[in-house]
Amino acid sequence: MGPIRPPSEGRDYSLLLRTTRNCAWNRCEFCPTYRGQKFGYRKVAGIKRDIDVAKTLYDEIKKVAARGPGGRITQDVLRAIWEANPRIYREAAGNLALKWQNLVNLANWINSGAVTVFLQDADAFIMLTPHLVETLAYLKETFPTVARVTAYGRSKSVARKSPEELAEIRQAGLVRLHVGLESGCDEVLARMKKGVTAREQVDAGRKAVAAGISLSEYLMPGLGGRQLSDRHARESAAILNEINPDFIRLRSLVLRRHSPLAAQSRNGQFTELGEDEIVEEIGLLIENLHCRSYLTSDQMANLLYEVEGRLPEDKEAMLRTIGDYRRKSPEERLAFRLGRRVQSFLAVYGILEPELQQKVEEAREALRLGRPDAEMKTEAAVSALKEGFV
Numbered sequence: 001m002g003p004i005r006p007p008s009e010g011r012d013y014s015l016l017l018r019t020t021r022n023c024a025w026n027r028c029e030f031c032p033t034y035r036g037q038k039f040g041y042r043k044v045a046g047i048k049r050d051i052d053v054a055k056t057l058y059d060e061i062k063k064v065a066a067r068g069p070g071g072r073i074t075q076d077v078l079r080a081i082w083e084a085n086p087r088i089y090r091e092a093a094g095n096l097a098l099k100w101q102n103l104v105n106l107a108n109w110i111n112s113g114a115v116t117v118f119l120q121d122a123d124a125f126i127m128l129t130p131h132l133v134e135t136l137a138y139l140k141e142t143f144p145t146v147a148r149v150t151a152y153g154r155s156k157s158v159a160r161k162s163p164e165e166l167a168e169i170r171q172a173g174l175v176r177l178h179v180g181l182e183s184g185c186d187e188v189l190a191r192m193k194k195g196v197t198a199r200e201q202v203d204a205g206r207k208a209v210a211a212g213i214s215l216s217e218y219l220m221p222g223l224g225g226r227q228l229s230d231r232h233a234r235e236s237a238a239i240l241n242e243i244n245p246d247f248i249r250l251r252s253l254v255l256r257r258h259s260p261l262a263a264q265s266r267n268g269q270f271t272e273l274g275e276d277e278i279v280e281e282i283g284l285l286i287e288n289l290h291c292r293s294y295l296t297s298d299q300m301a302n303l304l305y306e307v308e309g310r311l312p313e314d315k316e317a318m319l320r321t322i323g324d325y326r327r328k329s330p331e332e333r334l335a336f337r338l339g340r341r342v343q344s345f346l347a348v349y350g351i352l353e354p355e356l357q358q359k360v361e362e363a364r365e366a367l368r369l370g371r372p373d374a375e376m377k378t379e380a381a382v383s384a385l386k387e388g389f390v
Contacts, residue, residue: 002120006178007298013112023122027193032258044131051142073107114145125153129165136172150176156196158204166211176214184239185232188224198239205243215245222253222278226271233281237288244291252278252301254386275303283322300344334378341385359384
């Protein structure tokens with residue numbers, strides 16, 4: 001099981017199936033996820049063995065659950081399987097935390113109906129089309145309940161596929177594609193070493209849409225920094241208008257600790273936008289969107305996750321939400337940002353560690369008393385909280 005998947009696949013309890021390992025490109029300045037990891041193109045036979053293992057575990061979980069009240073799949077069912085298989089689940093048998101995570105993932109998938117599957121890692125579309133189609137066919141043969149298979153794909157890899165290949169992949173069962181567009185501005189794309197041009201993004205997106213694949217394009221507000229913010233918003237909107245994807249998913253930039261971009265920010269080569277500036281950039285983006293996509297802020301990096309709706313009919317409501325925030329006083333915006341970031345952090349981790357709790361309390365006290373250092377204290381706390389999001 002790979003390290004990441006879209007939040008929507010987590011909400012739907014998708015089964016996670018690793019078709020490639022890590023990222024073949026692995027050069028984007030903002031992303032440290034696969035740094036130092038070698039890309040692996042997996043053989044179809046190995047992927048099929050993983051599917052077989054999932055089927056064996058599926059059958060075992062259902063069998064053990066059937067002995068209990070109501071046939072429910074609970075933590076007790078998983079613990080019973082764990083304890084009954086000491087040869088597999090022992091300290092010398094590999095990463096036990098990951099093995100338990102796999103069991104939980106599979107149990108959640110079964111409880112949700114075993115309907116959705118997500119192909120990991122960063123780019124399933126780098127697979128040769130016959131290999132991908134064979135994998136999809138075996139998956140659906142093994143698990144007939146599967147109705148939706150989705151994957152990440154780089155625009156470059158998708159653009160290399162012919163319309164006929166994409167139609168074949170869609171026919172085999174891959175119905176949704178998640179693409180990291182990040183920006184529609186060529187200067188931003190080159191600056192971030194994305195390895196693709198805006199025109200290639202359009203070509204890939206339009207080919208996927210034409211093949212009947214539901215397309216989610218991910219945009220990263222703030223990626224242009226202060227220097228390219230305006231162009232990043234306007235040119236990204238223009239590209240998205242041409243593609244007209246099913247979904248536009250906002251992923252506001254958070255500087256990840258071990259990314260090259262974080263180092264560039266520290267030494268002055270990149271000027272990060274403040275949260276208010278990112279909100280303004282999102283407003284400019286939405287003003288210039290004229291497609292019929294569904295825009296969503298379904299990730300905690302976004303400050304205003306209420307900014308969501310169908311374009312164009314919900315555009316004014318989304319801009320009103322942004323306007324309501326911008327009309328708050330500076331002090332109100334600081335308090336809002338702190339409260340929202342604490343809320344998001346607790347939703348994932350449940351508790352603030354003592355050092356982080358102290359930062360938050362210091363910011364709250366400075367805000368309450370209206371001290372001159374309130375902004376500095378709040379920004380320090382918010383920055384520390386956001387590091388936990390990634």
